[in-house]
Amino acid sequence: MAGFVSLDGLFAGRHFDREIIILCVRWYLRFKLSFRDLVEMMAERGLPLAHTTIMRWVRHYAPEFERRWNRFARVVGASWRMDETYIKVRGEWVYLYRAVDREGRTVDFRLSRRRDVAAAKAFFRKALKTQGSAPRVITLDGYAASHRAVREMKAAGALPEVVKLRSSKYLNNTIEQDHRGVKARTGPMLGFKRFCQSSRHDGEGLDAFTKRVN
Template sequence: MFKGRQFTAEIILWAVRWYLQFPISYRDLERMFSDRGIQVDHTTLFRWIQAYAPELEKRIRPHLRMTNGSWRVDETYIRVKGEWVYLYRAVDATGQTVDFLLSPKRDAAAARCFFRKALKQPHTVNPRTVTVDKNAAYPVAATAIKRAGELWRFAKLRQVKFLNNIVEQDHRRIKRLVRPGLGFKTFVTASRAIAGYEIMAMVRKGQVAIALANEMKAQSELIAALFRVAA
């Protein structure tokens, strides 16, 4: 994974971990490196995030704790090349992240794709209740995946906006990380960075059994172990 890179794996993973957890820009991170006597350009940091954020998500997912069967689903907005796209997100009743999906559209097809993606994850269960807002696309999507046998046929869809406060509050965590970047240039670069934001948010919430919430040393050791490098 790190062959041919100018910097060591330890330095790269340190940069990736900090950028994905804290609201800093690439130029901020460049200055942080400079303060430690390491000269690395902000464009190089961007390439590291694009390369390693999706890989980090893939390697952490098998270690996530199981979420419960009460889902709170909502979508928020992310700007990509001057236009709004939609980030579908779900948390369970305790605030643990179920899954996420960046979509160019906000319709029944997009909602259906999100539900299918979430249901396939090893850390999720088929929900008994799915709480959503008044978006008319959700009942259509839920009916379609029930008919296909993917969603439990007795699962209850609740369109009660105030019950979704927990997921709406959780959007702030991701928005806070996106803001310093001043928007994304392409849908692909947005998808890769957001995958990193979301998976590190799960780590910080304590969704990985071997890395306690907000234990920075344990998180560093976890990521080093996943990439088989020294912590």
């Protein structure tokens, strides 16, 4: 398999079977579980583990697992619904920009300390780079900065003029409901300790489980 380490090589030198490692990492990313929840669950199965061991597994394997999952990911649709929500980092609220398509598949996300035109533009630039093409329509809530960001990007040529911009609270219920999955997942983690930690693309950042909650 071009570009991927073999499974034997991926788990070489580990003291636990790869099935146990895969199970712990998958459950952590998919369900509302903390490392200590997983320690207790494994103990009930006769497997004594330290929570730091599972934490190291998640850090090490989540990026690789995500690469492999992405091979089977369906292409997102051309109708994007974007919204912002709040998560807590080091006791302070920051803004999580997210977009999903009409089927609820994650388009992209971006964490920002500010909620303004520049932050919205940065999110759209990131989403366009990730997806490789512009959407047919972007649905927003009534927040003026996001609308202005789209208009200015269209005027500058960063977004095609044919992209339709609309505001619909009803249609944006898809993304607003989807935020619940992310917040339910961050709850057992007791928030992030550092902004750079929560922004990065690895097992302790938002990327892996933001995609897996869908």
